[in-house]
Amino acid sequence: MTAPFAANRMQAAEPAAGAEPVVLDLTGMTCAACATRIEKVLARVPGVDSATVNLALETAEVEAQGVDASALVAAVERAGYGARVRAEEARARRLALEEAQAARRAEERRTLIVFGVSALLTAPFVAAMVPMAWGGHAHWLTPWWQLALATPVQVIAGWRFYVGAFKALRGGSANMDVLVALGTTAAYLFSVVMVLMRGQGSMGHLYFEGSATILTLILAGKLMEARAKRAASAAISKLMALRPDTATRLVEGGTETVPIEDLRRGDLILVRPGERVAADGLVTEGSSELDEALITGESLPVAKHAGDKVTAGTINGSGALTVRVAAVGEDTTIARIARLVEQAQIAKAPVQKLVDKVSAVFVPVIVLIALLTFAAWALAGHDLEHAFVAAVSVLVIACPCALGLATPAALVAGTGAAARAGILIKDIEALERAHAVDVVVFDKTGTLTEGHPAVTDVVALGGDAEEMLRLAASVQASSEHPLAKAVVAAARRHGLALSPARGFRSHTGRGVGAEVDGRPVAIGNLALMQELGVDTRLFAQDLARLEGEAKTAVMVARGGEVLGLLAMADPIRPESAGAVAALKARGIETRMLTGDAAAVAAAVGGRLGLDQVEGPVRPDRKSAVVEALRAQGRVVAMVGDGVNDAPALAAADVGIAIGTGADVALETAGITLMRPDPRLVPASLEIARATWRKIRQNLFWAFAYNVVGVPLAALGFLTPALAGAAMALSSVSVVTNALTLTRWRPPADGAGGGAAGPA
Numbered sequence: 001m002t003a004p005f006a007a008n009r010m011q012a013a014e015p016a017a018g019a020e021p022v023v024l025d026l027t028g029m030t031c032a033a034c035a036t037r038i039e040k041v042l043a044r045v046p047g048v049d050s051a052t053v054n055l056a057l058e059t060a061e062v063e064a065q066g067v068d069a070s071a072l073v074a075a076v077e078r079a080g081y082g083a084r085v086r087a088e089e090a091r092a093r094r095l096a097l098e099e100a101q102a103a104r105r106a107e108e109r110r111t112l113i114v115f116g117v118s119a120l121l122t123a124p125f126v127a128a129m130v131p132m133a134w135g136g137h138a139h140w141l142t143p144w145w146q147l148a149l150a151t152p153v154q155v156i157a158g159w160r161f162y163v164g165a166f167k168a169l170r171g172g173s174a175n176m177d178v179l180v181a182l183g184t185t186a187a188y189l190f191s192v193v194m195v196l197m198r199g200q201g202s203m204g205h206l207y208f209e210g211s212a213t214i215l216t217l218i219l220a221g222k223l224m225e226a227r228a229k230r231a232a233s234a235a236i237s238k239l240m241a242l243r244p245d246t247a248t249r250l251v252e253g254g255t256e257t258v259p260i261e262d263l264r265r266g267d268l269i270l271v272r273p274g275e276r277v278a279a280d281g282l283v284t285e286g287s288s289e290l291d292e293a294l295i296t297g298e299s300l301p302v303a304k305h306a307g308d309k310v311t312a313g314t315i316n317g318s319g320a321l322t323v324r325v326a327a328v329g330e331d332t333t334i335a336r337i338a339r340l341v342e343q344a345q346i347a348k349a350p351v352q353k354l355v356d357k358v359s360a361v362f363v364p365v366i367v368l369i370a371l372l373t374f375a376a377w378a379l380a381g382h383d384l385e386h387a388f389v390a391a392v393s394v395l396v397i398a399c400p401c402a403l404g405l406a407t408p409a410a411l412v413a414g415t416g417a418a419a420r421a422g423i424l425i426k427d428i429e430a431l432e433r434a435h436a437v438d439v440v441v442f443d444k445t446g447t448l449t450e451g452h453p454a455v456t457d458v459v460a461l462g463g464d465a466e467e468m469l470r471l472a473a474s475v476q477a478s479s480e481h482p483l484a485k486a487v488v489a490a491a492r493r494h495g496l497a498l499s500p501a502r503g504f505r506s507h508t509g510r511g512v513g514a515e516v517d518g519r520p521v522a523i524g525n526l527a528l529m530q531e532l533g534v535d536t537r538l539f540a541q542d543l544a545r546l547e548g549e550a551k552t553a554v555m556v557a558r559g560g561e562v563l564g565l566l567a568m569a570d571p572i573r574p575e576s577a578g579a580v581a582a583l584k585a586r587g588i589e590t591r592m593l594t595g596d597a598a599a600v601a602a603a604v605g606g607r608l609g610l611d612q613v614e615g616p617v618r619p620d621r622k623s624a625v626v627e628a629l630r631a632q633g634r635v636v637a638m639v640g641d642g643v644n645d646a647p648a649l650a651a652a653d654v655g656i657a658i659g660t661g662a663d664v665a666l667e668t669a670g671i672t673l674m675r676p677d678p679r680l681v682p683a684s685l686e687i688a689r690a691t692w693r694k695i696r697q698n699l700f701w702a703f704a705y706n707v708v709g710v711p712l713a714a715l716g717f718l719t720p721a722l723a724g725a726a727m728a729l730s731s732v733s734v735v736t737n738a739l740t741l742t743r744w745r746p747p748a749d750g751a752g753g754g755a756a757g758p759a
Helices: 003-010 032-043 069-078 090-133 143-157 159-170 176-202 208-232 234-240 333-346 352-379 384-397 401-420 428-434 444-448 465-476 482-493 526-531 537-548 576-585 598-608 619-631 646-651 663-668 680-714 720-743
Strands: 020-027 048-054 059-064 082-085 246-251 254-259 268-271 280-285 288-291 302-304 321-327 423-425 439-443 454-460 501-507 511-516 519-524 552-558 561-569 589-593 612-614 636-640 654-658 671-673
Touching (some): 020 069, 032 059, 032 159, 090 143, 090 208, 143 159, 176 352, 352 384, 401 428, 401 720, 423 680, 428 671, 439 619, 444 598, 454 465, 454 482, 465 482, 465 552, 465 561, 482 561, 526 552, 537 561, 589 619, 636 680
Parallel strands (some): 439 589, 654 671
Antiparallel strands (some): 020 059, 020 082, 246 254, 288 302, 454 561, 511 519, 552 561
8 A cells, every 4th residue: 555545544543653562461350440540640640642442352552652561560550450562573472471361270170160169159148039939838948057157258258349449449430340349348237236136036137148149140140251351352362373483494504493573574484294384485396275364364275385475374275385474473464463353352342432431430320329219219108118128229239331332242253253364344433334235336457357467268260279279379489578478477377388489579559479389370369460460350259359358469470371369358356246235235325436447347336236326536536436425424344455555445435455465554554355255345334333243232231121120129129139230241142142153154255244143
């Protein structure tokens, strides 16, 4: 892409001059209020421009100028949470990621043990609650037995909430831990006082089962939530695990095994059958096929020969390859992809700003509602116990976790699924806009077509097409012209043996000629044939037909006699028709803008069924067309190869760069397709829509849960135990709903959305 496009695209995303992004891995967060608290704490550090905390990934991205990372870590730790700076170097980051995952698994195991103990001690309460639900009695669970069972649960299971609440309050904020600690402690202490004052007479007035059940259910919800979040964020782990730790480097006299960190550009490495490629590079020797599924989403192995590019992390097939290293470490495609996926997942969607504002005041408001509930029931003439139960239920059922997880959980799952399919979503705002796209504008060359000429027709006198093609290719082998290369490539595809050409001469603007097998052979246009005195009337109709199809046709003559015609064109990609059909099936208008002649544009547009085509169009005119569509209220996606389409890509609501992940395209495009398959265009819009649907579903249910649950609790319709169950399930349901996106796969024909769960 051009430099102006890079500047234009990055203006909205880059921080102020001199700002350096720092990514922190966080621990200790329990809900959206925690995330909001950390953002505020980081924002107050001098020199910090902005801070974005992702609850689902437990990360913070800080834009700071001249701020030491240790100051950021210290600020987070003072607020009662853990933090450490994410490593920059790929291997160190992978090790840090593995350590963090191991720490999370260890924490899950501890939580599982505590949950097991709590569940065992809470089981008698649940057993006693069953007959009471049907009007029976459970006299066997005496008040003293209830006290003995509930106390370990309150201390062991409640400890983490007390610690979290203390840290939050010490930092000047309130989070979910505060609500849980207040609600369960109130229920527990009230019951303790009743037992000590009334003894056996306290039966029917105890809420030990409420506090114990609440803590046990919340722990169960935390376990399920942690596992769901881990599954949703698995994309980075899988990407980081793709590269091997070592490589086989070719040295004088043999080979040596070296860590990939020791590889340098220009090194020659040997990739044996079945091994992963250790670095980006060019094949210098050998032939094989590579499995690129985890990099580009391509399901079939891709053939590789001398001169072809290979990507680190891909799996070699049956042949050995010698590769000259072109990029190592953080410069490899896989490292850049991992960074882009991380950036997309850490980023905060604009819709999240509303959630942040709500979460910032949520806990204090709930505490106030609980106090008002207690006062209202007491003033209405009910006993203090009744008022107390209603207030505790309000505290327990209200939890901002679901709100905080609604958007980031869906973004993490959606961008991860897209990355596995070869779709890189970098610009989260572009993802929000993509769901509303109603017109897609395509570039032609390199996007809907292959981007280079190829022989499409061979019309030969007497049917000896292969001999004519062999003679033409023998002459053209001496030329560097793109059309000449197309002829030679066609001959090689057919396995034809070329003959040496002598006396090669170029007729500027008309064609070329040389002696092949002792006879003069000429290839060129009608003007050259007429100049050589060749009778072309036999092929006049074929020539007119091919030129009417917007193809470049040349004649082949030998010894003054015309042998036939060769037609060349930039071939349409086999997947293009399916891509256009899939977009039209969704009600999206399809257009094409090309710098080629009007006849070429019309021919391609007609074959693909595009709604509108225009050519020739200069790059600046492309951007004007896009801007005019937007001025009409259309939501425009521009699809191009990321080079001459730069102005239009920048002007569109959603810029989609199609190709194989060129450097600048990866850095600047809102959406980048990692393989040149136009069917990924409707697929990218589909995963954007699916992700947006999940965000809206999650936010709806998170808001609805609190809007409905809190009044029900305040009106006395929910017991503390039931409120605890509902609260625990709310967060799990949000993350689980988002997790269905991980099953999404692009359809093989581009005609619809892959499996993504209920929408």
